[in-house]
Amino acid sequence: xxxxxxxxxxxxxxxxxxxxxxxxxxxxxxxxxxxxxxxxxxxxxxxxxxxxxxxxxxxxxxxxxxxxxxxxxxxxxxxxxxxxxxxxxxxxxxxxxxxxxxxxxxxxxxxxxxxxxxxxxxxxxxxx
Numbered sequence: 521x522x523x524x525x526x527x528x529x530x531x532x533x534x535x536x537x538x539x540x541x542x543x544x545x546x547x548x549x550x551x552x553x554x555x556x557x558x559x560x561x562x563x564x565x566x567x568x569x570x571x572x573x574x575x576x577x578x579x580x581x582x583x584x585x586x587x588x589x590x591x592x593x594x595x596x597x598x599x600x601x602x603x604x605x606x607x608x609x610x611x612x613x614x615x616x617x618x619x620x621x622x623x624x625x626x627x628x629x630x631x632x633x634x635x636x637x638x639x640x641x642x643x644x645x646x647x648x
Contacts, residue, residue, distance in 0.1 A: 521624045525631050532635055534560070544569050548580040556589035561634045563627070564592050564613070570601040585609040591637070595630045597623035 522538060529536040541547040547569055554562065573579060585592070585607065591614040596602055599618050603609070615633050619626040 521627065525627060528631065529635060532639065534635065534638055536631075541569065544572050544579045544581060548584045551581075551584035551588055554588060554590060559590045560638055561590050561614075562588065562592035563595055563630050563634060564603075565595040565623070565627075566601060566603060567596075568601070570596075570603055570606065573603075573606050582607040582609050586611045593617060593630045593634055595623070595626045597621055597626055 526536045526538075539550055541550055547566060551562070551564075573581065581603070585603075586609050588611055592611075594603055594613045594616040596616070596618045598620060602616060602618065604612065604616065614637065615630070617626045617630045617633070619629070
């Protein structure tokens with residue numbers, strides 16, 4: 521699945537960087553480290569890490585999402601792991617893709633949304 525997604529993005533002139541995180545702290549660090557000069561869009565799959573979040577705890581994830589310069593798309597294979605209801609970030613996702621029990625299809629749809637958006641940005645006219 522990953523190889524096909526990378527090939528698809530590369531074929532359209534985009535680079536797909538995949539990073540896995542062992543815990544919420546590492547996820548926050550990666551989001552805070554996203555370089556606004558090279559990060560055009562983030563596909564965010566927090567997976568089971570989302571279940572570690574309590575509504576009252578401050579892990580820094582909301583702040584990291586709010587500070588993210590790039591738009592992001594959440595990808596989930598279980599509706600129980602969606603971040604927005606837990607965090608209520610000010611910088612909302614461009615889209616949230618949830619395909620229960622089918623992460624591969626969720627990634628396929630999310631990458632399609634991302635590539636369409638990035639393609640539009642690359643060819644957008646400054647005049648509306």
